[in-house]
Amino acid sequence: MIEITELPLDHAAITDSVRSNLAGAVCSFLGTVREMTGERRTAMLEYEAYPEMALKKMAELEAEARRRWPILEAALVHRVGTLSLGEISIVIAVSCPHRHQAIDACRWLIDTFKDVVPVWKKEVWADGTEEWVHPGMNPPGSGGDGLEPPL
Amino acid sequence: MIEITELPLDHAAITDSVRSNLAGAVCSFLGTVREMTGERRTAMLEYEAYPEMALKKMAELEAEARRRWPILEAALVHRVGTLSLGEISIVIAVSCPHRHQAIDACRWLIDTFKDVVPVWKKEVWADGTEEWVHPGMNPPGSGGDGLEPPL
Amino acid sequence: MLAIVRLFAIARERAGRAVIEVELADGANVGDLKAALACEVPSLALLLPTIRIAVNSDYADDNSPIPPGADLAAIPPVSGGCEPGIRR
């Protein structure tokens, strides 16, 4: 399952979609809207995607993960639009025969997703200001340049 | 949430129980009854626990994980009794501010759970034979001795 | 040839529009497109060093050719998911 949607994510259904009698392990990752970033309080997040390219890159990620691990089923779903505190922005679920395979594949998928899939996040802070979260465009010293997606 | 139960595990409820507005990441691991082990076909699994000690060790695992990672909420639930193919034997769910924290904590919890928590599994093979899965008691060459739980 | 470029996120907001059309010489490459964008939309000039151009939904470097009719997009550094400021 590869999907970009404006609807709330049903993590239970997404996790169930990867279960299999051939799997001994399922690993699910949920990204959720966190209220505090250091001392700053978030009011909500806005996610924007380039949907055609995002879906293509997500399918490439799944294919590459399947080359690296014996994945039985995988699901990558990202929500776009305005999300409230605690809501789920992304669900990645993977099933494999054994546990380390499922956990490693899930970790690689979320890490690589965040490097290459064109989805952007805007912080709407509780003080009313807004800020796109663009690694490499943020204040100097905040870290790497985000310019070299590995895929 | 620390629990040993004979009832089917509701992975969605367990995952929801760890969600928090302070968390940016939730990682859930499900152990499920796998049909094939090499060429052998499983009919069902039977799980047995020493419940008092298992609950104590599970609480110790959670406490140790909280020392190692900034865990907001954690849940460890294991089912006992007879499980059919595809059913869930264990759910471990963890929430943290950031994703690697949640994934690393979840991985450590499931690994350490399997080393120290007194829960045993009996394979009931499709050919009618039964076999306790005891690392170190299985045929020579199957690996380590399982004798030194780290906790 | 006419290049139609979609803009996203901070690039869209700075430019004040979601699509830019620029005229390129036939045989132009991605570097040429970025130079044209900087002239056409000065508010993008400072962002361009961090923006990647996608050609037909794949990341392209400055030497990549631009086929006529290609889907083009300006891709600011991505941040899908859930956690700012870590690991980068």
Added chain:
Amino acid sequence: MLAIVRLFAIARERAGRAVIEVELADGANVGDLKAALACEVPSLALLLPTIRIAVNSDYADDNSPIPPGADLAAIPPVSGGCEPGIRR
């Protein structure tokens, strides 16, 4: 003193019972208990090298004392969870 030992999994099945009572000298330790179990239940003797004794729900080594009235259990190598034959 009387030691009451709970048995689990393969140990329970080999012994044909879930609880064993053995008489120990006062001041006996876990090693003494294992020796007594091997005498009392010969079918356990071959398993005992891989079995750990839990005293009041903690793993104990052979030198650990056995307090009167302690909860005792014979713990075969554990395998909670989901995957045989990996990582061990």
